[in-house]
Amino acid sequence: MSQGGQSQSGQSLLFLTDEQVRKGIEAMFFAYRGFTADPDRILQTKAYGRAHHRAVHFIHRSPGTTVNNLLNILGVTKQSLNRVLRTLIADGLVSSTVGRADKRERHLHLTDVGAALERELSNAQRDRMRSAYRRAGPEAVAGFREVLEAMMDEDMRHHYVAIKDRTD
Amino acid sequence: MSQGGQSQSGQSLLFLTDEQVRKGIEAMFFAYRGFTADPDRILQTKAYGRAHHRAVHFIHRSPGTTVNNLLNILGVTKQSLNRVLRTLIADGLVSSTVGRADKRERHLHLTDVGAALERELSNAQRDRMRSAYRRAGPEAVAGFREVLEAMMDEDMRHHYVAIKDRTD
DNA sequence: AACAATACGTCAGCTTTGTTGACATTCCAA
DNA sequence: TTGGAATGTCAACAAAGCTGACGTATTGTT
Numbered sequence: 001m002s003q004g005g006q007s008q009s010g011q012s013l014l015f016l017t018d019e020q021v022r023k024g025i026e027a028m029f030f031a032y033r034g035f036t037a038d039p040d041r042i043l044q045t046k047a048y049g050r051a052h053h054r055a056v057h058f059i060h061r062s063p064g065t066t067v068n069n070l071l072n073i074l075g076v077t078k079q080s081l082n083r084v085l086r087t088l089i090a091d092g093l094v095s096s097t098v099g100r101a102d103k104r105e106r107h108l109h110l111t112d113v114g115a116a117l118e119r120e121l122s123n124a125q126r127d128r129m130r131s132a133y134r135r136a137g138p139e140a141v142a143g144f145r146e147v148l149e150a151m152m153d154e155d156m157r158h159h160y161v162a163i164k165d166r167t168d
Numbered sequence: 169m170s171q172g173g174q175s176q177s178g179q180s181l182l183f184l185t186d187e188q189v190r191k192g193i194e195a196m197f198f199a200y201r202g203f204t205a206d207p208d209r210i211l212q213t214k215a216y217g218r219a220h221h222r223a224v225h226f227i228h229r230s231p232g233t234t235v236n237n238l239l240n241i242l243g244v245t246k247q248s249l250n251r252v253l254r255t256l257i258a259d260g261l262v263s264s265t266v267g268r269a270d271k272r273e274r275h276l277h278l279t280d281v282g283a284a285l286e287r288e289l290s291n292a293q294r295d296r297m298r299s300a301y302r303r304a305g306p307e308a309v310a311g312f313r314e315v316l317e318a319m320m321d322e323d324m325r326h327h328y329v330a331i332k333d334r335t336d
Numbered sequence: 337a338a339c340a341a342t343a344c345g346t347c348a349g350c351t352t353t354g355t356t357g358a359c360a361t362t363c364c365a366a
Numbered sequence: 367t368t369g370g371a372a373t374g375t376c377a378a379c380a381a382a383g384c385t386g387a388c389g390t391a392t393t394g395t396t
Contacts, residue, residue: 066373067373067374068372068373068374078373078374078375079374079375079376079377082374082375082376086375099373102372102373103373104372104373104374105372105373105374106373106374
């Protein structure tokens with residue numbers, strides 16, 4: 001099942017050798033570092049962290065979303081998210097309004113200041129993504145997305161597809 | 169520069185709209201969670217964390233590597249890495265031997281027990297990667313890798329390519 | 337031989353971001 | 367109407383990153 005044996009099994013399966021797969025793993029590791037590097041640099045100057053970025057991103061993405069919904073998307077505990085939301089609300093980047101139908105829920109929106117931060121972070125991250133896309137070309141990008149989608153957990157793919165459908 | 173305007177600019181640039189790029193960003197986020205989910209589950213049962221996984225992975229990858237070299241690859245401080253290495257060495261998963269040529273250096277190797285853990289973690293992560301590769305197909309995989317490489321920081325691409333050359 | 341630089345380890349203390357546990361409020365269904 | 371489920375908040379703790387300071391052994395330079 002290891003290196004040597006598989007190299008003889010024809011070209012169509014070559015890309016599935018352990019070595020090839022492991023290289024994909026490392027590519028994922030190094031690329032994710034680059035992926036977060038630019039926003040991280042910006043956040044550091046503002047006493048916020050990656051968790052704040054994620055919250056701001058998905059609130060921008062789905063305005064009026066509830067805490068619970070955000071929880072499911074981000075995959076963290078509500079206590080962990082709450083700490084982040086608390087500072088964002090205190091700093092006036094996010095507004096939390098009691099639900100009309102269900103008063104237990106809080107609906108989250110970005111304020112103008114919050115939207116400005118979101119844009120700054122997005123732009124930095126998008127620039128890198130865009131330049132990677134340009135260098136790799138459209139077909140590579142299609143493959144990139146296909147593999148990423150196949151790599152997600154079922155439930156997350158659902159979130160991703162839901163989002164995709166809403167805005168495509 | 170936003171959604172509406174770009175959709176008219178011809179098919180060859182369509183994939184560069186803000187929306188398309190943002191979707192790539194979210195794909196990256198969700199996929200990375202899937203990417204680490206399986207090893208994380210295993211690690212949790214053994215009182216180790218993702219940091220231990222990374223150390224074990226790269227020691228397996230480059231047997232005999234020095235602490236300093238590992239530091240550069242992982243992009244963390246020596247204090248942070250040291251905490252992890254200390255427990256791995258104490259638990260008998262990693263051996264640290266004084267360098268022959270330069271006695272200041274410590275060369276790191278996995279013990280049999282360490283190699284066994286590495287295999288267990290790798291297998292879990294590779295299984296997911298392999299199945300994603302299968303579902304997406306060879307061309308998608310090539311594109312996947314191209315985009316990831318283009319997304320890395322320069323210095324990290326160097327590490328990645330160096331590794332790639334050694335084993336291809 | 338003396339001195340600076342390098343490689344590694346460690347201590348102390350702080351930050352971010354994850355966790356569990358306890359609790360208040362609100363809604364809904366028996 | 368009352369008890370359970372759901373939503374959200376507060377408190378305390380853990381993992382893993384960080385900076386800064388320092389000690390020791392070794393190497394390289396002058």
